[in-house]
Amino acid sequence: MIMRVTLTVALLSIGACATVQPVKDPAQFIPKANPQVVHVTYVNRTKMFVAQPRVSGDSLFGTMQGQSHQVAVPLSQVRLIEAVQHSRKRTAWMIAALAVATASGAWALMHSGVGEPCDYSLPEDTYSTGPPCT
Numbered sequence: 001m002i003m004r005v006t007l008t009v010a011l012l013s014i015g016a017c018a019t020v021q022p023v024k025d026p027a028q029f030i031p032k033a034n035p036q037v038v039h040v041t042y043v044n045r046t047k048m049f050v051a052q053p054r055v056s057g058d059s060l061f062g063t064m065q066g067q068s069h070q071v072a073v074p075l076s077q078v079r080l081i082e083a084v085q086h087s088r089k090r091t092a093w094m095i096a097a098l099a100v101a102t103a104s105g106a107w108a109l110m111h112s113g114v115g116e117p118c119d120y121s122l123p124e125d126t127y128s129t130g131p132p133c134t
Contacts, residue, residue, distance in 0.1 A: 043078070048064065059075060
């Protein structure tokens with residue numbers, strides 16, 4: 001049971017800190033973050049996924065995702081570039097959720113006992129009024 005909960009939390013937290021977001025400055029972001037894939041939306045609203053992107057001058061270079069076809073896209077023809085980036089908001093929510101889950105688990109463990117603990121130091125005749133423990 002504990003293993004399943006741990007595995008579930010781990011799997012959910014993998015995607016919690018990152019999300020696809022618009023790239024503000026492709027010329028700086030792409031060499032620094034080195035994303036494997038970027039989502040490119042052209043001015044005419046067509047979309048393309050560019051793998052192994054790199055920026056040189058005023059163009060975006062790479063390959064079409066899943067193909068070996070080379071791509072050179074003038075940045076003037078690009079409306080939006082998106083890439084997987086760290087999300088501070090999601091990270092904060094994940095930390096808060098883990099804190100609540102930890103506190104809930106600790107509370108549940110502390111309150112998992114049933115009844116009072118047995119006191120075997122009492123004389124046997126005091127048990128006649130009821131069970132000394134449950």
